[in-house]
Amino acid sequence: MPSSAKAPTLLTAQDCTGQIHLVIGSNPLASARCTKSIEVGAKPIVIAPAEAEVHYALLKKIEDGEIRWTRKRFEDVDLTTFGREDVSRVVDAVFVTLGGKNPLSTHISKLCRRLRIPINVVDAPNLCTFSLLSTHSDGPLQIGITTSGKGCKLALRVRREIVSNLPPNLGTAVERLGTIRRRIWEEDYRVHELSNPTLDNSDDDAPSQTPSFNQLVSESDHDAAKMRRIRWLSQICEYWPLRRLASITDADIDTILQSYAATSPSHHSATSPLSSTRLDTRMFNQKPLIILAGSGPGSPDLLTIATHRAIQTASVILADKLVPAPVLDLIPRRTPIHIARKFPGNAEAAQQELLELGLEALQKGMTVLRLKQGDPYIYGRGGEEYQFFREKGHTPMVLPGITSALSAPLFAAIPPTHRSVADQVLICTGTGRKGAAPSPPPYVPTQTVVFLMALHRLSSLVESITGIAKPPSSASGVANTSSIVPSAPRLEPNLAPWPLETPCAVLERASCLDQRVIRSTLRHVVSAVEEEGSRPPGLLVVGRSCEILMETGGSRWVVEEGFRGFDELMPGDFYLMEPSG
Numbered sequence: 001m002p003s004s005a006k007a008p009t010l011l012t013a014q015d016c017t018g019q020i021h022l023v024i025g026s027n028p029l030a031s032a033r034c035t036k037s038i039e040v041g042a043k044p045i046v047i048a049p050a051e052a053e054v055h056y057a058l059l060k061k062i063e064d065g066e067i068r069w070t071r072k073r074f075e076d077v078d079l080t081t082f083g084r085e086d087v088s089r090v091v092d093a094v095f096v097t098l099g100g101k102n103p104l105s106t107h108i109s110k111l112c113r114r115l116r117i118p119i120n121v122v123d124a125p126n127l128c129t130f131s132l133l134s135t136h137s138d139g140p141l142q143i144g145i146t147t148s149g150k151g152c153k154l155a156l157r158v159r160r161e162i163v164s165n166l167p168p169n170l171g172t173a174v175e176r177l178g179t180i181r182r183r184i185w186e187e188d189y190r191v192h193e194l195s196n197p198t199l200d201n202s203d204d205d206a207p208s209q210t211p212s213f214n215q216l217v218s219e220s221d222h223d224a225a226k227m228r229r230i231r232w233l234s235q236i237c238e239y240w241p242l243r244r245l246a247s248i249t250d251a252d253i254d255t256i257l258q259s260y261a262a263t264s265p266s267h268h269s270a271t272s273p274l275s276s277t278r279l280d281t282r283m284f285n286q287k288p289l290i291i292l293a294g295s296g297p298g299s300p301d302l303l304t305i306a307t308h309r310a311i312q313t314a315s316v317i318l319a320d321k322l323v324p325a326p327v328l329d330l331i332p333r334r335t336p337i338h339i340a341r342k343f344p345g346n347a348e349a350a351q352q353e354l355l356e357l358g359l360e361a362l363q364k365g366m367t368v369l370r371l372k373q374g375d376p377y378i379y380g381r382g383g384e385e386y387q388f389f390r391e392k393g394h395t396p397m398v399l400p401g402i403t404s405a406l407s408a409p410l411f412a413a414i415p416p417t418h419r420s421v422a423d424q425v426l427i428c429t430g431t432g433r434k435g436a437a438p439s440p441p442p443y444v445p446t447q448t449v450v451f452l453m454a455l456h457r458l459s460s461l462v463e464s465i466t467g468i469a470k471p472p473s474s475a476s477g478v479a480n481t482s483s484i485v486p487s488a489p490r491l492e493p494n495l496a497p498w499p500l501e502t503p504c505a506v507l508e509r510a511s512c513l514d515q516r517v518i519r520s521t522l523r524h525v526v527s528a529v530e531e532e533g534s535r536p537p538g539l540l541v542v543g544r545s546c547e548i549l550m551e552t553g554g555s556r557w558v559v560e561e562g563f564r565g566f567d568e569l570m571p572g573d574f575y576l577m578e579p580s581g
Helices: 028-039 056-063 076-080 103-115 152-164 170-195 219-239 242-246 250-261 305-313 347-363 382-391 404-411 455-466 525-532
Strands: 020-024 043-048 068-071 093-096 119-121 134-138 141-145 289-294 316-319 337-339 367-372 397-399 424-429 447-452 503-508 516-521 538-542 558-561
Touching: 020 028, 028 043, 028 056, 028 093, 076 103, 093 103, 103 119, 134 152, 134 170, 141 152, 141 170, 170 219, 170 242, 170 250, 289 305, 289 347, 289 382, 305 367, 305 397, 316 347, 347 367, 347 382, 404 447, 404 503, 404 538, 455 503, 455 525, 455 538, 503 525, 516 525
Parallel strands: 020 043, 020 093, 043 068, 093 119, 289 367, 289 397, 316 337, 316 367, 424 447
Antiparallel strands: 134 141, 447 538, 503 516, 503 538, 516 558
């Protein structure tokens, strides 16, 4: 019986060099579609009325000549007049950013299907003949993830998870392996030519027959040698660890090619994961114990040994929502875990739920681990929980964690203190009790300020410390930075405003493989986060120390992706941790 499930889509990789992509709309999504088209070598043409509001990033590319803007409303003939001459002026692809509910989107989709023009309509899978994948490009290596329109954010997450586990320089390794493959074919072709000389010799003085003229030649000899070489390359790609492949240099290519002479190429199996015999140290009928522990900024390699031991031996674990997955992966499968269900408007109820779950487990004689992000006592409500459990007759054991307030700047090459630049460090919260805005700190030129839990209200925070509102947008959609208008001052009396050119940095998912750093100034940081998007958890660092080791080079902001801080450490150099069975 045939299945009613929709058939999977066919994933392909297209060469779009020189193609004409028609983009309908002028919003941020149109800007993103144009950026992607330019990246793959296509020429985007934007169709939008002259009076339309144009996203500032899109307008900048139009002014730079990267994008052509046709200032008019869409007409049916646009599909067959803006294309390349060699394909009868038919456009190569259409991107509609108006949304699926706009009648024009449905109309354009029908036209494109009739003309067999690939079309993509934002948030309308039923109107699309193709969709864009969440992609990672590293030279010739491209990885694409799609959820078939079921969840764009999830596709981004899956892509990040995959890419973060790839070794650096893998794209370069792919290029080099391609070179090896090409040289194999070239050498095979050369060997074939040498073993089959041209019968019609044009040299008048050459003998009519060579000594090997009548020698029996077996094609199987050449084919066997060629297959052995190709099989050897396949074994390298299949069995070598990716990190070994990524470390291949140009000098290694000759060595690898010389290994063809081996009669039986070595089989290299992937390095087996480290494993060790674990003993269950959980003691039955033990005294109930509550542990408040910090999981550090994100990487499991930064857990304290005490916290790691607590994770392995706890009867039940109550974890914050922001404790990263690599740390949670260390929890034995036998151990029950509860994740805080905190979201805006439910923080207090979720906190109380965890306290009650912890108390219930203690009353059963269990060891309860309250696992927190960072350090329990740095905006982790550790003091409140200590008081709660102590009043119930259970004095907690507190295990410190590396707070992101001090470690995240380190991973972003920001020294919070630096001689003659910053002699003070202030850690603040960007969100007060019940979501209220806290009082802004005063401006001290020699102070580095770290704002935790502030990115969701970054705009109002910047306004509160500078006394200046976000620049208004012009009719074209571009921020008018030349005429910044002071807002209603929120500064307290006699409180000096922070200069707009003060360096700052947004640090997200510190010490995790998908860490991101956005370096900017107070003038541009809000626009930077709006354009680049948010990747919680994150924090804001403000002060002159942000530009001591790294500078933006005159750009409004600079984005730095990834964290490889521990790659150069050998496995035996630090305490290795691995998931429990």
